[in-house]
Amino acid sequence: MQQIFNFIFKNSNRILFLLLLGISLTLTIQSHSFHRSKIISSANFLSGGVYEKVNNINEYLNLKTQNDALALENAKLKSLLFNKKDTTVIKKLDSLKGVKPSDIVVSKVIHNSFNSHENYLTLNSGELQGVKPDMGVINDLGIIGIIDNTSPRYSTVVSILNTKSQINAKIKKSNHFGSLIWNGKSTGFVQLIDVPRLASVRKGDTIVTGGQSVIFPENINIGTIDKIEIDDQTHYYTIKVKLFNDMTNLGHVYIIKSKDREELINLEKKEKNE
Amino acid sequence: MNSTLLVNIFRFVLLLAVQIIIFNNMNFLGYISPFPYILFIILYPVNGNKSGLLIASFFLGLIMDMFSNSGGIHTTACLVLAYFRPFIFKFSFGLSYEYQTVKLNDVLTPERFSFILLSVLIHHLILFILEAFQFSFILDILLRTLLSTLFTLLLCITIIYLIKPNKR
Numbered sequence: 256m257q258q259i260f261n262f263i264f265k266n267s268n269r270i271l272f273l274l275l276l277g278i279s280l281t282l283t284i285q286s287h288s289f290h291r292s293k294i295i296s297s298a299n300f301l302s303g304g305v306y307e308k309v310n311n312i313n314e315y316l317n318l319k320t321q322n323d324a325l326a327l328e329n330a331k332l333k334s335l336l337f338n339k340k341d342t343t344v345i346k347k348l349d350s351l352k353g354v355k356p357s358d359i360v361v362s363k364v365i366h367n368s369f370n371s372h373e374n375y376l377t378l379n380s381g382e383l384q385g386v387k388p389d390m391g392v393i394n395d396l397g398i399i400g401i402i403d404n405t406s407p408r409y410s411t412v413v414s415i416l417n418t419k420s421q422i423n424a425k426i427k428k429s430n431h432f433g434s435l436i437w438n439g440k441s442t443g444f445v446q447l448i449d450v451p452r453l454a455s456v457r458k459g460d461t462i463v464t465g466g467q468s469v470i471f472p473e474n475i476n477i478g479t480i481d482k483i484e485i486d487d488q489t490h491y492y493t494i495k496v497k498l499f500n501d502m503t504n505l506g507h508v509y510i511i512k513s514k515d516r517e518e519l520i521n522l523e524k525k526e527k528n529e
Numbered sequence: 530m531n532s533t534l535l536v537n538i539f540r541f542v543l544l545l546a547v548q549i550i551i552f553n554n555m556n557f558l559g560y561i562s563p564f565p566y567i568l569f570i571i572l573y574p575v576n577g578n579k580s581g582l583l584i585a586s587f588f589l590g591l592i593m594d595m596f597s598n599s600g601g602i603h604t605t606a607c608l609v610l611a612y613f614r615p616f617i618f619k620f621s622f623g624l625s626y627e628y629q630t631v632k633l634n635d636v637l638t639p640e641r642f643s644f645i646l647l648s649v650l651i652h653h654l655i656l657f658i659l660e661a662f663q664f665s666f667i668l669d670i671l672l673r674t675l676l677s678t679l680f681t682l683l684l685c686i687t688i689i690y691l692i693k694p695n696k697r
Binding site: 267268271272275276278279280281282283284285286287299301302305306309368369370371372373375377411439440 | 549550553556562579580583584587590591594595596597598599600601602604605608609611612659660661662666669
């Protein structure tokens with residue numbers, strides 16, 4: 256017994272180191288597996304609060320550019336209003352229940368990261384505003400990411416600039432589907448993989464979200480085709496997509512609350528169980 | 530004795546705040562970001578309590594991780610640096626470093642420079658390996674480590690020079 260105590264006393268630093276190392280490695284590995292609830296995230300009172308304060312100051316400094324962006328968006332919306340023939344989809348009201356299929360929460364990015372392989376944003380709205388994990392986040396230019404963690408007042412978003420994110424997307428013209436991923440290199444470009452060779456793609460075509468996922472509604476802008484490559488092994492297209500959004504400069508965003516989502520998920524669950 | 534503790538607590542909070550508010554938003558060419566908050570571990574007293582340093586660097590990393598949504602990568606990197614600090618001391622200042630009074634925040638000698646360089650390099654290498662977590666990114670990891678190390682090193686030395694605590 257004495258010897259055990261002696262051993263522990265002598266190696267107390269090493270034991271402490273190994274113990275703490277174990278904890279930190281667990282946290283690291285946990286954060287690298289997708290869709291695991293994270294303990295250490297910026298959607299909590301302390302870090303959310305600090306980021307909100309810092310963002311308040313930054314926002315004041317960027318007031319002019321934000322105003323310009325809003326004016327542009329306004330102009331675009333006005334032009335939509337006056338030319339109703341435009342092909343952009345206008346959300347139809349559900350004739351039975353009288354509600355829109357998706358509701359929108361306006362929110363603000365209070366912390367943005369884009370310099371690592373796994374990037375997350377922090378938003379200043381959370382469960383109190385009805386934000387739940389796996390909701391889509393967009394702004395007027397295109398998609399931004401998917402809600403990951405929520406706290407009462409803040410939430411974190413898996414940015415599309417995250418090597419873990421995978422979003423269903425299609426070519427607007429031909430309706431061919433593919434998966435949107437990021438290779439971790441440039442902040443202005445993402446990759447659309449697994450597009451069948453039958454699809455006719457051309458440089459400059461628009462990529463939009465596909466209707467296969469329950470997270471994003473169909474036909475939300477993502478970007479334009481910049482470069483087309485053919486994968487040697489799979490013979491599928493790998494398309495380099497130039498994003499409409501400048502992911503390094505984000506302000507106000509919209510969180511999409513899809514009302515059909517739970518119904519769809521429940522239906523799929525039922526299908527699986529049978 | 531008490532003043533050392535107070536200075537360290539003050540340094541802990543100040544470095545974290547500066548890192549989170551200013552240096553986390555710095556990105557040269559999109560991926561070079563400095564992490565001068567590890568100055569806390571570098572400047573910790575040489576003969577200070579070792580378990581104290583381990584625990585402090587654990588929380589230092591944990592808070593950084595919380596603010597940058599990165600799981601446990603900063604925690605791991607800080608812990609490893611804190612644990613290997615005596616070995617780096619031994620390498621840079623020779624075997625009898627514990628008996629000399631090593632002062633880091635003083636004129637830059639080759640020994641001090643090599644100590645800071647090694648510490649920053651070890652921390653950044655572990656940080657970027659854990660961040661990417663894939664061997665296919667190995668070139669990217671090395672490039673990031675190299676450039677960020679240079680950047681952090683420059684900042685660390687500048688900060689040490691700017692804030693010399695006791696001028697005689």
